[in-house]
Amino acid sequence: xxxxxxxxxxxxASVGDRVTITCRASQSVSSWLAxxxxxxxxxxxxLIYKASSLETGVPSRFSxxxxxxxxxxxxxxxxxxxxxxxxxxxxNSYYQTFGQGTKLEIK
Amino acid sequence: QVQLVQSGAEVKKPGTSVKVSCKASGYxxxxxxxxxxxxxxxxxxxxxxxINSRGGSxxxxxxxxxxxxxxxDTSTSTVYMELSSxxxxxxxxxxxxxxxxxxxxWGQGTLVTVSS
Numbered sequence: 001x002x003x004x005x006x007x008x009x010x011x012x013a014s015v016g017d018r019v020t021i022t023c024r025a026s027q028s029v030s031s032w033l034a035x036x037x038x039x040x041x042x043x044x045x046x047l048i049y050k051a052s053s054l055e056t057g058v059p060s061r062f063s064x065x066x067x068x069x070x071x072x073x074x075x076x077x078x079x080x081x082x083x084x085x086x087x088x089x090x091x092n093s094y095y096q097t098f099g100q101g102t103k104l105e106i107k
Numbered sequence: 108q109v110q111l112v113q114s115g116a117e118v119k120k121p122g123t124s125v126k127v128s129c130k131a132s133g134y135x136x137x138x139x140x141x142x143x144x145x146x147x148x149x150x151x152x153x154x155x156x157x158i159n160s161r162g163g164s165x166x167x168x169x170x171x172x173x174x175x176x177x178x179x180d181t182s183t184s185t186v187y188m189e190l191s192s193x194x195x196x197x198x199x200x201x202x203x204x205x206x207x208x209x210x211x212x213w214g215q216g217t218l219v220t221v222s223s
Contacts, residue, residue, distance in 0.1 A: 001169075034209035036152075043202055043213035044144075044152065055211065087152055091208035094166040096142065096154040 002026050004090055006099035012107040017078045021102045023071045023088035034089045035064055035073045037082075038101075044087065048073065078104075109133040111203055111214035118220045124191040127217045129203035136184035137161040140207040143177065143188045145199040146216075153199075157207070158186055193221045 003026040013019050023033065031051040036044035046055045048064035051071055061076040075082055083106050088099040114128040129141065142157035156167035158177040165177045171190070179186045186203060201217045204210030 032208065036210075038152075043216055044204075044210070045213075046209055046211050049209040049211075089152075089209065094157060095168075096157075096208075098144075098152040098154065101151045 002029060002090055002097055004088055004097055004099040006086075006088055006102050008102060009100065010103045010105060012105045013078055014107045015078050015080055019075050019078060019104065021073045021086055021088075021104075023066075023073070023099050025069045025071075025090060028068045029090045029092070031067045032091050033064075033066070033071050034091065035062075036087045036089065037084045038087065039084045047086075109205070109212045111205060111212055113201075113203060113214040113217045116218040116220070118222065119193050121194055121221055121223055123193055124189055125193060125219050126187055126189040127201050127203075127219070129186045129188070129214050131160075131184045131186070131205070134205075137181055139205050141177075141179070141186045142204050142206065142210065143175075144202045144204060144210075146202070147196070147199040150199075155188070155201075160186065190219075193219075195221050197221050 005024045007022050033051045035048040038044040047058050047062050052064045063074050065072050085101045085103045087101050090097050110132045112130045117125050119125050137160050143155040145153050155171050158165045160179050167175050174191050176189045198221045203214040205212045
């Protein structure tokens, strides 16, 4: 099975900062990768799909890049609403796997 | 608007089964797959399996093979996830999500607590 590893596990940042979260796959997953944001007690929210496509309604400060085994989620200027946990997800035909999550905290 | 509304919280004893429902509205039910993800307290997301809402075919994560059954009722636009032989480690919030790949809409989650 393909393993997805996120780094860092926890990230402390301030409003206005530019932050990057990395997701690495144990083998190539092409561009079949999504990113989600999850707040406590809420369902995950889709941000990015196919590695770099922004979901409708998601602010443009979120962007995704990468292919193969290394991917990044970048938030260009952190807003108060962005402090949450972020997950990457690899998907293919009939199978999915998530990274362990990155908690973005207020510094 | 697309909505996925899940059934309410459950408390179950070890060794029993639980069946969680997910009722879809706001789109053509049979046009989308549905999958299930669970999240243990303080932990990450774990994919459980997927069902083709049109034909009913399923694929389950190896970890849950033999214990999970996903079904659907096209007349009510509802999918079900039944997990059997429950143990304390199955205590989690269970989510349904629409999609064959990434999940663009999610249910609100159903807390299943397994306790003697």
